[in-house]
Amino acid sequence: MNKQQNGLKLSFFGGVGEVGKNIMALEYNNEILIIDSGMAFPTDDMPGIDVVIPDVTYLVNNRQKIKGIVITHGHEDHIGALPYVLQDLPGVPVFASKLSVALIENKLKEHRKIKCKPNAVKAGQIVKIGCFQVEFVKVTHSISGAMALAITTPVGVYFHTGDFKLDYTPIDGDPMNLIRLAEIGRKGVLLLTADSTNAERPGFSMSEKKVGVTLDNLFVQNAQKRIIIATFASNVHRIQQILNICEKYNRKIIFTGRSMLNICETAAKIGELKFNKDIIVDVNNIDKYKDEQLCILCTGSQGEENSALSRMANGEFNRIEIGENDYVIFSSSAIPGNEREINNVINLLYSKGASIVYESLAEVHVSGHAYQEELKTLHTILKPKFFVPCHGEYRHLRAHSNIAEELGMNARNIVIPELGDTITINKNVIKKSGTVPSGIKLVDGFEITEAGGVVQRDRVQLASEGVCIVTITISNKTWSLTSKPDIYTRGFVYIKNNEEVMNEARELILNQVISTNFKNQDWASIKNALKKSLQIFFFKKLKRKPMIIPIIIETK
Ligand SMILES: [Zn+2]
Ligand SMILES: [Zn+2]
Structure with a gap:
């Protein structure tokens, strides 16, 4: 018999003290459950790098303990590293919602060597994974199929929100299951880990529906113009609203950009996106329609170099030329670090005569993450004994910790994690108990390289010296x-x-x-x-x- 360890262990390989690459491991005795496997975007000192992935040496070294991977939702910062993690941990079962499974399968197509058939789970379903009973709880977020996890462990109930906001009027008409949350809270929650992205923002986030109202108005005001909307391909609810508005005003829609085409096709196939096929027009037939009959939906809201919008702005998009009759809507907000690229695209579009609207000019985007008052509701309903803020830079985690204290939680019951921390929780105490390797690996085309490796150092030296x-x-x-x-x-x-x-x-x-x-x-x-x-x-x-x-x- 192995020696019993008398606590739950939670280790952070990413997602705390930084934006992106969310992945953590829940461990009890000889069993590990991995939660999410996200990637991060490269920073300026990583020239030529496409993707940053977490170092999972600890998990590889403990391969025999790993019982499964659960995915909260299909955003890249939660599934982007999954192919690489599965490459190191072949055969580990994966559990995710229907849309997340579809997005993961899309991703795995590019990594043919990996044999994995993710298991689709529904909200409300309970799956036993090792000694952990995982209940998937529907939450609202900027992608459909987002789930919180209520995990019954031998030590107590652990609740992880995943990314969430409280949207009482979501587009799919299915709000977050607050009743179930209250039931879980009443039975007693030992530990809560929760999304801290907007913990510094007071008040409530706006409902996704509000964006629909704004967009509808903009369609009316610009009835004579061609409308181009840049948004995240994964924001299926936003795209659904745009499709509905196009239908209402008799505009045809053109999807451009590989991920936009991919995700919309995938979402439509599994019924997450509903529209009349007649309103979709191939970009090659664009000349058959007048400007006022068209809406172009594209990727590139972050100014990404090879995205559809960047190519249009640069005059490199074959069929679409930007001109004075174009009205471009950035239905998105800037991910920190992308401001300069976005600014470039905006300047280029203006120089071609287009009109542009973005977040600071109109309510064309809402955040998918809970604001302070929503976080307070969550804490109040769940009443956890211990709290660990996650999903944010240190300032966001600190702000979230302050909210918990404001609501009456003892500071001793809160731990702010740092990258690589292991936190041990038993019935009476929570404390940092060690560290795990938590570096990064860089993906350069199809190759995985170590951070700070020779090639990277050379590129930096060549670029600067x-x-x-x-x-x-x-x-x-x-x-x-x-x-x-x-x-x-x-x-x-x-x-x-x-x-x-x-x-x-x-x-x-x-x-x-x-x-x-x-x-x-x-x-x-x-x-x-x-x-x-x-x-x-x-x-x-x-x-x-x-x-x-x-x-x-x-x-x-
Ligand atoms: Zn997310
Ligand atoms: Zn996230």
Whole structure:
């Protein structure tokens, strides 16, 4: 028998102290349940990287303990790393709502080696996974099929909200199950972990329905124009509202962008998106319609480089040319870090004569995350004994912790997690009890690389310092120099302004190799010595550290 450990353990591999890559592990005795497997977007110091994924070394090392993965909803910051996690943990069963399963299956198509058939679960369903009884509870969020988890463990009930807001008038007419939440609360909740994204925002978030009203008005005000709407492809409810409005005002709709086409098709197939097929028009038939008969729905609300909207703004979208009769609606908000790219696209669209409306000008977007008053409702209904805020940067977690204290919770019963923390919870105490590896891995095309690896360091150095190539030509008869060494640079210094320094550098190399007999010498050590002296020289003279590449060329 294994020694009993007398508490639940919760480990954070991402999602706390940062935006994105939500993934945590719930552990009791010898059993682990993984909650979500999200990815994050690369930051400016990761050139050429497509996706950032969590380091799951701890989970791989404890492979035999893992009983399953439950997914709260289908946003990338919750499912984006799933193919990579499954690659490391083959055969682990996955549980998710119908739409999440469809989105995961879409994703797995690009990773053919992974054999996984995710299990679709419904709201209200209870699934036993190891010693954990997981009840999926419907919540409202900016994607359909979002679930909270009420997990009955041998220590007590653990409630995880996933991403949520309290929307009393959701588009699918099926609001969050507050009655079930109250029942769970009455029986007693030991631990709550909850979405902290908007914990700094006072009041209530607006209902998704409000966006529909605003969009409807904008359609009326711009009846003569072509309307282009950029939004998140996964916001099925937003897209449903847009489809309804198009139908109402007799506009045809054109879906553009790969993820928009993919997700809309998937959602329509499983009945999450309902519309009359006649209103969809292929982009190739765009010329058959007048501007006022069209609405173009596209990706690119974050200014993403190759998105449909960016290509339109740049004049690179084959069939769609932006002009003065275009009315562009950004039905989205900026994910932190994307502001500059979005700004670029807005400027380009304006320069082509389009009219533009975005969040700060009209209510064309609502957040999918609960504001302070909604969080208070959640805490009040569930009355958890212990609380761990999650899904947010430190300031959001702190704000959420303050809300819990304001509602009467003892500060000792709250733990603000940091990335890599393991928190242990038993019936009477909650405390940080250790750490797990919590670094990141970078996905570069199809390759997974370590953060801070050689390729990354090289790209950063090349981008910020440039490159300096030194060529030394030697004769393979005399094994000595045939001419003076040459130096070529790119992105390093303006040669014209620094001719003197470059001449000195050439002299330096010449002096270093002039008496070398290349026949009996190890070329690698010659190159290393050249590299070193040039590094010291350039730093002394110019305070710069270019990448230095010495090349030795043999001639007859
Ligand atoms: Zn979400
Ligand atoms: Zn999220």
